[in-house]
Amino acid sequence: MKKVSLQVIAQKAEVSMTTASMVLNGKGDKHKINKTTQDKVLRIAKELNYRPNASARNLSRGKTMTIGIIVPNIADSYYSSIAFHLEQELAHSEYHLLLGSSLEDQAKEEELINAFLARQVDALLVATTQQNLELLEKVNNSGIPVVLFDRHHPNSQLPYIIVDNYAGIKKLVDHLYQSGHKAIGYIGLDLDLHAIHERQRAYRENYMDRFNMQTNYMRAIEYDNYAESCQQAVSELLTLGVKAIIFETHYLTLHGIKQLVELGVNYPDTVSIASFGDHEVFSIFSPHITAIDQPVDRIAKECLKVIFERMTNRENETTSKIKLEPELIIRNS
Amino acid sequence: MKKVSLQVIAQKAEVSMTTASMVLNGKGDKHKINKTTQDKVLRIAKELNYRPNASARNLSRGKTMTIGIIVPNIADSYYSSIAFHLEQELAHSEYHLLLGSSLEDQAKEEELINAFLARQVDALLVATTQQNLELLEKVNNSGIPVVLFDRHHPNSQLPYIIVDNYAGIKKLVDHLYQSGHKAIGYIGLDLDLHAIHERQRAYRENYMDRFNMQTNYMRAIEYDNYAESCQQAVSELLTLGVKAIIFETHYLTLHGIKQLVELGVNYPDTVSIASFGDHEVFSIFSPHITAIDQPVDRIAKECLKVIFERMTNRENETTSKIKLEPELIIRNS
DNA sequence: CTGAAAGCGCTTACAG
DNA sequence: CTGAAAGCGCTTACAG
Numbered sequence: 227m228k229k230v231s232l233q234v235i236a237q238k239a240e241v242s243m244t245t246a247s248m249v250l251n252g253k254g255d256k257h258k259i260n261k262t263t264q265d266k267v268l269r270i271a272k273e274l275n276y277r278p279n280a281s282a283r284n285l286s287r288g289k290t291m292t293i294g295i296i297v298p299n300i301a302d303s304y305y306s307s308i309a310f311h312l313e314q315e316l317a318h319s320e321y322h323l324l325l326g327s328s329l330e331d332q333a334k335e336e337e338l339i340n341a342f343l344a345r346q347v348d349a350l351l352v353a354t355t356q357q358n359l360e361l362l363e364k365v366n367n368s369g370i371p372v373v374l375f376d377r378h379h380p381n382s383q384l385p386y387i388i389v390d391n392y393a394g395i396k397k398l399v400d401h402l403y404q405s406g407h408k409a410i411g412y413i414g415l416d417l418d419l420h421a422i423h424e425r426q427r428a429y430r431e432n433y434m435d436r437f438n439m440q441t442n443y444m445r446a447i448e449y450d451n452y453a454e455s456c457q458q459a460v461s462e463l464l465t466l467g468v469k470a471i472i473f474e475t476h477y478l479t480l481h482g483i484k485q486l487v488e489l490g491v492n493y494p495d496t497v498s499i500a501s502f503g504d505h506e507v508f509s510i511f512s513p514h515i516t517a518i519d520q521p522v523d524r525i526a527k528e529c530l531k532v533i534f535e536r537m538t539n540r541e542n543e544t545t546s547k548i549k550l551e552p553e554l555i556i557r558n559s
Numbered sequence: 560m561k562k563v564s565l566q567v568i569a570q571k572a573e574v575s576m577t578t579a580s581m582v583l584n585g586k587g588d589k590h591k592i593n594k595t596t597q598d599k600v601l602r603i604a605k606e607l608n609y610r611p612n613a614s615a616r617n618l619s620r621g622k623t624m625t626i627g628i629i630v631p632n633i634a635d636s637y638y639s640s641i642a643f644h645l646e647q648e649l650a651h652s653e654y655h656l657l658l659g660s661s662l663e664d665q666a667k668e669e670e671l672i673n674a675f676l677a678r679q680v681d682a683l684l685v686a687t688t689q690q691n692l693e694l695l696e697k698v699n700n701s702g703i704p705v706v707l708f709d710r711h712h713p714n715s716q717l718p719y720i721i722v723d724n725y726a727g728i729k730k731l732v733d734h735l736y737q738s739g740h741k742a743i744g745y746i747g748l749d750l751d752l753h754a755i756h757e758r759q760r761a762y763r764e765n766y767m768d769r770f771n772m773q774t775n776y777m778r779a780i781e782y783d784n785y786a787e788s789c790q791q792a793v794s795e796l797l798t799l800g801v802k803a804i805i806f807e808t809h810y811l812t813l814h815g816i817k818q819l820v821e822l823g824v825n826y827p828d829t830v831s832i833a834s835f836g837d838h839e840v841f842s843i844f845s846p847h848i849t850a851i852d853q854p855v856d857r858i859a860k861e862c863l864k865v866i867f868e869r870m871t872n873r874e875n876e877t878t879s880k881i882k883l884e885p886e887l888i889i890r891n892s
Numbered sequence: 893c894t895g896a897a898a899g900c901g902c903t904t905a906c907a908g
Numbered sequence: 909c910t911g912a913a914a915g916c917g918c919t920t921a922c923a924g
Binding site: 510 | 610611613639640647658667673675678843
């Protein structure tokens with residue numbers, strides 16, 4: 227498995243590198259190259275197991291056929307399944323994904339953006355911390371398509387694909403209320419993200435304000451040690467006599483359940499629970515957990531659609547802003 | 560954000576590209592370049608927000624600072640957390656991960672290997688389908704370090720990091736037996752993987768053979784529709800009067816539980832369950848699930864260690880074969 | 893201490 | 909129909 231270069235192919239086929247290159251790039255017909263010549267080049271390339279050196283190709287084409295994707299945490303099932311769907315969509319293209327986790331950290335995200343740019347990614351997909359929006363806009367304006375997904379900021383002009391966070395929580399609140407619950411708690415994160423603000427606003431407006439609640443059943447906990455904080459918040463709300471709890475993310479739901487189990491509190495008998503964000507296991511363990519489903523496959527598809535549109539029609543500056551309607555899946559929690 | 564190249568930096572700093580390049584690569588001192596000159600170059604590069612073009616650098620260095628990782632499915636929590644740990648370990652290096660899912664498919668895996676090679680990855684990490692071992696060995700011998708993880712084949716000379724599959728299942732069998740179970744079922748996959756064979760052999764030798772079991776409580780189901788098949792297998796085993804079930808992977812366990820829940824079969828009262836492969840939720844929902852834990856962080860660390868050793872000491876041809884001892888976590892299932 | 897120049901392996905206008 | 913040659917943006921032996 228010696229490195230076989232275009233030059234080698236050209237020599238063996240007794241043609242110029244130009245010809246070899248054209249044939250191998252499928253431009254043989256376009257350049258009206260002899261069928262026989264084409265076949266010969268192709269055959270030799272195959273025999274020698276020729277793999278064009280992508281670095282060289284990238285350099286001269288100015289394209290790398292790679293898309294950078296930055297998420298808070300690739301170990302999070304939500305993000306990993308988006309990555310999976312992206313990958314599947316790209317499977318029969320020449321594109322590949324370069325992966326990075328920001329851990330919700332501004333500096334780390336910035337590093338990743340810069341590193342990916344240095345690597346000349348053709349596009350950037352980011353579930354952003356929202357703290358590098360300026361940089362991302364510069365990048366986007368400089369010609370490298372940037373698409374935000376999962377999180378965006380209303381003041382930013384960047385294209386995005388998100389789920390309607392407000393609507394999602396509203397559905398949860400309405401569902402619980404209609405099920406007869408008056409004391410509905412909410413456990414969320416204190417992250418400064420628009421998505422989070424929207425979810426919390428939905429809870430406030432559709433529950434607290436609407437029913438003029440006096441007691442504050444809402445908790446916004448620290449992201450850094452959300453596991454324990456979440457469990458503690460559950461206990462607090464329980465003490466306050468809450469009869470239902472909405473969790474802002476699937477992993478908060480998981481930790482909330484953990485606490486209920488540890489406390490021996492029965493759900494939904496003693497307290498109902500509902501999750502923004504579905505999880506594979508919510509329809510496995512008993513009782514099944516009511517949740518807002520975020521359509522990962524659609525998110526992935528739309529992201530790529532926007533990217534490829536922007537990569538082809540440079541003129542088409544229609545900033546695509548897509549807000550998907552999340553679905554309420556009523557189960558028995 | 561115009562593209563600023565080395566040339567631009569060199570001009571502004573009034574030095575040659577050679578000098579600029581050396582300084583920016585931290586080789587200024589080595590080449591005894593004037594402190595003042597160095598500062599000037601560095602300052603200008605910073606001002607202009609210089610990002611060296613990685614394609615060009617790759618081409619001339621013959622290195623890409625990227626590691627290809629191929630897993631069966633990045634949406635699988637086990638693989639995504641390995642990817643996460645790899646990424647964290649690499650966070651302060653210049654390395655990044657190029658990601659691919661093979662879906663247990665030989666052709667797809669081969670495509671990924673070839674595509675990654677064309678992209679000149681510096682190393683390849685693969686949880687292989689075991690069907691491209693020859694190719695992988697060629698790659699490895701050609702100087703690009705290949706490390707298998709999670710799966711390997713005894714006949715292959717490739718370095719690997721795996722967990723002791725045999726020991727893992729043995730621990731599960733022994734644990735269940737010591738807990739008083741005589742009728743222990745086993746639900747696994749019919750994939751032709753050494754890891755799988757080892758697990759099944761452990762069950763056969765340490766349970767079936769050892770206790771001379773007449774009835775076959777073992778099921779090896781199709782990977783392609785494992786969800787339904789697994790649920791069906793659970794029902795079958797239950798009918799046979801099995802009092803405990805060992806699941807070969809964490810996702811089989813999940814689907815097994817789903818079936819028990821649907822059937823209204825109580826665990827561990829009616830049937831005990833144990834999982835090869837831990838999962839975040841096993842210690843959340845009640846009852847907690849007894850499982851064999853595969854140390855993802857150690858796997859990630861060892862993979863990189865082997866890779867970097869091989870990348871630095873080309874002579875050191877010690878094929879590293881590491882088998883990690885998996886831990887039995889006894890919970891109440 | 894610093895620079896001119898070759899080279900990495902492709903692609904692609906240009907010429908014939 | 910096909911080729912010679914410039915160029916992509918770096919790195920690095922070599923020379924001084």
